[in-house]
Amino acid sequence: MNRDVPRAPWLRRLPSGVWTALSWCAAGQLALLLFMSTTFEMAPPFGLRHPGFLVDLVPRTALAVALALPVCWARRRPAQVFGVLLAESVVVLALGERTWPLFMALNVLLGYLAAVRPGRVSVLAGVTEFAVWFGELLVVRHDAPELSDLASTATAFAAGIAIPWAIGNSVRQHRRYSADLRTYAAHQAITVERLRIARELHDVVAHSIGVIAIQAGAASLVLDVEPAGARRALDAIEATSRETLSGLRRMLVSLRHAETGGEDPSIAPPLAGLEAVDRLTETMAQAGVEVDVRRKGRPRPLPPEIDLAAFRIVQESVTNVLRHAGADRCEVHIAYEERELTIEVLDDGQRGAPGRRAGSTAGTGYGIPGMRERVALLNGRFSANSRPEGGFRVAARLPV
Secondary structure (H helix, E strand, O other): OOOOOOOOHHHHOOOHHHHHHHHHHHHHHHHHHHHHHOOOOOOOHHHOOOOHHHHOHHHHHHHHHHHHHHHHHOOOOHHHHHHHHHHHHHHHHHOOOOOHHHHHHHHHHHHHHHHHOOHHHHHHHHHHHHHHHHHHHHHHOOOOOOHHHHHHHHHHHHHHHHHHHHHHHHHHHHHHHHHHHHHHHHHHHHHHHHHHHHHHHHHHHHHHHHHHHHHHHHHHHHOOOOHHHHHHHHHHHHHHHHHHHHHHHHHHHHHHHHHHOOOOOOOOOOOOOHHHHHHHHHHHHHHOOEEEEEEEOOOOOOOHHHHHHHHHHHHHHHHHHHHHHOOOEEEEEEEEOOOEEEEEEEEOOOOOOHHHHOOOOOOOOOHHHHHHHHHHHOOOEEEEEEOOOOOEEEEEEEEO
């Protein structure tokens, strides 16, 4: 992003015709000031004298318009116009006229330069303006000025240069800060999206791989003595694999259409929700864990993000029961309340790694931290801890 061009939204919305009108108004005001200041009463430097025709009205008007005309291009080429106005001040001084209207315009233009150009450009312009003015002052003052008067005059003029420069520079700094904030927000959005994708991959893959690993181990144990049991385990592996591939396909299609800005429901099936809990219980039963699902309240349609998060919490929790708890059953409580959806998963496992399941520093799993992040993004409440009577409890409250 080019930070040296005004980026304020209200400035971007101004039509080019408005900018042109503003430029011509500024040039007209400067021309009026120049016309009113050309009284030809000042003694010209170096003993020069004015031709008599310069005191006529028409030449004075033409001179004022010619000197103010470059201001019309100040928006597009502020640095070049600044240099032209400095040169004009030297010409006006040579004619013996007052140069203060030009230096007023130069100060305003310096503030604009500080707002839209790098600091080195505006600082160099300010120093050059002060040097030109100081040189012109020494030329106009034929007598040797007192040091105190010269210092006070120079201080006043330096303040007149510094104030508009400081205002313009503060505008530029604010614009840069706003641009940095937008860049930071964009980076944060990318990070959040990456975390979302990581959570989805973990929930889709980790659950399925865990089930497949257990089913494959069971099939290898009974392959010789109970071929029918081995066949059932292989069927479960096939079904789980197909479901996983379908979930990955949905995710990839969603990401592809998020990048292109399009969406085709015919090729992007809806993501899983609480309606998939029954299929999940069947898969877990084949893996050796009975899931007792208890629903309270009247089921109703939920926002997609709430529905998906609720299912992922149930899926990850029962997967942890399968992989870590050593239990053969667990309970899933789903309560549809007026303003909240409550999810609770209980097991009575006596072995495994409860600290790891809780996401402590001793473990390396990402399941429960991922669930916690999901709930936090939805402004809900989450807890996961061991039960006093034994086993583990995962609870989440999601606002609906």
